[in-house]
Amino acid sequence: MPELWTPDKSIAQFIDHTLLKPGAVSADIAKLCQEAVQHQFYSVCVNGSWVSYCKEQLAGSNVAVSAVVGFPLGAMSTKIKAAEADAAVEDGAAEIDMVLPIGALLEGRYGVVAYDIGAVVRAVEGHAIVKVIMETGMLSDEQKSEACRVAEAAGAHYVKTSTGFGIGGATEADIKLMRASVTPGIGVKASGGIRDRDTAIIMLNAGANRLGTSAGIAIVTAAPASVFGQSGDNTGAGPAASTLY
Numbered sequence: 273m274p275e276l277w278t279p280d281k282s283i284a285q286f287i288d289h290t291l292l293k294p295g296a297v298s299a300d301i302a303k304l305c306q307e308a309v310q311h312q313f314y315s316v317c318v319n320g321s322w323v324s325y326c327k328e329q330l331a332g333s334n335v336a337v338s339a340v341v342g343f344p345l346g347a348m349s350t351k352i353k354a355a356e357a358d359a360a361v362e363d364g365a366a367e368i369d370m371v372l373p374i375g376a377l378l379e380g381r382y383g384v385v386a387y388d389i390g391a392v393v394r395a396v397e398g399h400a401i402v403k404v405i406m407e408t409g410m411l412s413d414e415q416k417s418e419a420c421r422v423a424e425a426a427g428a429h430y431v432k433t434s435t436g437f438g439i440g441g442a443t444e445a446d447i448k449l450m451r452a453s454v455t456p457g458i459g460v461k462a463s464g465g466i467r468d469r470d471t472a473i474i475m476l477n478a479g480a481n482r483l484g485t486s487a488g489i490a491i492v493t494a495a496p497a498s499v500f501g502q503s504g505d506n507t508g509a510g511p512a513a514s515t516l517y
């Protein structure tokens with residue numbers, strides 16, 4: 273069962289330190305890795321082309337590499353997503369963050385969604401875990417719950433809220449809904465717009481086992497916040513960093 277955060281634990285160990293901007297250059301990725309080692313983040317989360325470079329940068333550390341797949345639209349063919357995941361694992365990724373086919377989900381074509389997720393799970397089985405991004409800002413509560421159930425049945429290890437490039441981001445209500453929609457063996461990752469320590473703690477208290485954020489340094493270097501260990505007024509993450517669609 274994925275670990276749950278409690279106030280005696282470091283928040284850093286629950287963070288995927290994320291840099292997914294298309295304009296990232298080697299120096300940015302190297303800095304991401306250095307920061308991840310320095311602050312002991314759980315992983316760095318990058319686009320597939322950076323996985324082997326991150327593995328080099330992180331050699332000798334215990335920081336994992338997460339690679340996004342079908343990112344950020346989720347609209348690529350299943351075959352390509354599976355091949356992309358396979359390539360990322362070959363380059364050293366231990367975790368795959370895939371975007372499910374959002375259009376198929378919106379239409380209720382759950383068999384298509386299940387097939388897409390299952391193909392990625394099978395492509396990396398035994399070598400990497402799979403987190404399924406559903407882009408919660410585009411979905412009704414019923415669609416979010418259904419996406420969680422389909423992802424779990426298809427073999428996913430985590431359900432994840434948002435890409436950070438779409439509509440909206442992680443909210444406390446969505447994390448609670450997603451936690452209630454999967455069994456305790458499945459992780460919930462909050463991502464998109466988590467910019468500060470208060471929001472990070474709200475997500476963890478709501479049941480998130482992992483946070484995906486490009487603001488990891490601000491979160492772990494902030495002074496302990498007023499909502500430490502409890503839920504506060506801030507019920508949702510801010511707007512995503514950039515919106516592509």
Ligand SMILES: O=C[C@H](O)COP(=O)(O)O
Pocket residue numbers: 290292317434435436437441463464465466484485486487511512513
């Ligand atoms: O998967 C993680 C997200 O892309 C991070 O989004 P963010 O840049 O809004 O923190």
